[in-house]
Amino acid sequence: MTDTLEPDDAGIAKAAGLLGAGQLVAFPTETVYGLGADARSDLAVAKVYEAKGRPSFNPLIVHLPDLAAVEAIAIVGPNARALAGAFWPGPLTLVLPLRADAGISPLVSAGLTTVAVRVPEHALAQRLLRAFGGPVAAPSANPSGRVSPTRASHVLEGLSGRIAAVLDGGPCAVGLESTIVLPDPDPVLLRPGGLPLEALEAALGGPLGMGGDADKPTSPGQLMSHYAPAAGVRLEATQARVGEILVGFGPVKGALTLSESGDLVEAAAHLFQTLREADRLAGPGGHIAFAPVPETGLGRAINDRLRRAAAPRP
Structure with a gap:
């Protein structure tokens, strides 16, 4: 059985x-x-890869409580330091050179010489990391390639019986995975996410390059088929076809909506919960259609997740 732990001192102590x-x-x-x-x-x-059914060539993100803890396992260059100062704690992952004496399992980095690190902002995550007192590798808590979890109930739907416990902290506020950047020497965006590209470029004072390889991932979140529901997914839809569940956005109305007002922050927070609900409504062999979402701000990350959800399944 998988225990559900309360977000109190006793629950944190048991989780640690x-x-x-x-x-x-x-x-x-x-x-x-x-x-x-x-x-x-x-x-x-290794248990993480087994529980998720995750390919072993797909690296993991290490979560740490602060920059000092990051510096103990990775080399922080000038751009990395600028981004950390601007956005940590928060939804930003940096891919940094791994220190030779870091003590991190090579399974975490999938054999690469770099490691993906993040300092989360969530108060409960911070309390757990400090109670544990060490680096925590933590991909999204769902079967590999499926819809990411934004509630404890989502975790249990996919992983109940495969993991020891879930610490229930309620719904996640951002609702999209972290933005991933290779910061030095020349900053490259590896995955759009909960921190908009425009904010990163403003902090760095210049544009980011675009990178990422679905065949040979250099960071988490680069596999082409990812975040996938059981139903098929069609994008850029303005109306439903026969047998489809339409998910609207702004002026496009559907059986469900990411945001009636066209608010990208609201849409990001609702994306994975709405994708799960649409999948349930569509049923076996069903289909989901998504209304167009602007390719600006958080819309860039929303569209990235939707394109991966709609990609051909392996």
Whole structure:
């Protein structure tokens, strides 16, 4: 059985103890729920790949409580330091050179010489990281390739019986995974996410390059078929076809909507919950259609997730 832990001192202490014993614990961040494991333990990290059915060539994000803890395992260059100062704690992951004495399991970085690191803003995540006292590898707490979880109930739908516990912190506020950047020497956006590109470029004083390889991921979140419901997905729809569940946005009305007012922050927060609900309404062999979303601000990350949800399944 998978325990559901309350977001209090007792729940945090039990979650930290389970992590210390090499078990898997799902916990909330401001983006989505992560599936936590001791990043120093080969066995614990291997359990993450097993529980999720995740390809072993797809690296994981290490969660840490502050910049000092990041510097203990990775080399922080000038652009990385500028971005960390502007956006940590928050929904930003940086891909940094891994220190030789970091003590991180090579399974975390999938054998690369870099490591993806993040300092989450969520108060409960911060309390858990400090109670545990070590680096926590934590991809999204869902079966690999499926819709990311923004509530404890979503975690249990996909992973109940496969993990030790989920720390219930309620719904996630941002609702999209973190933005991933390779900051130095020349900053490159590897995955759009909960921090808009425009904010990053303003902090750096210049444009970011675009990167990422679906065949040979250099960071999490680059696989082409990802965030996928059971139903088929069609994009840029203005009306439903026969047998489709239309998810609207702004002026396009549907059975469900990401945001009636066309608010991208609201749409981001609702994306994965709405995708799950549309999948339930569509039923076996069903289809979902999504209204157009602007390719600006958080819309860039929303569209990235929708394109991956609609990609051909492996």
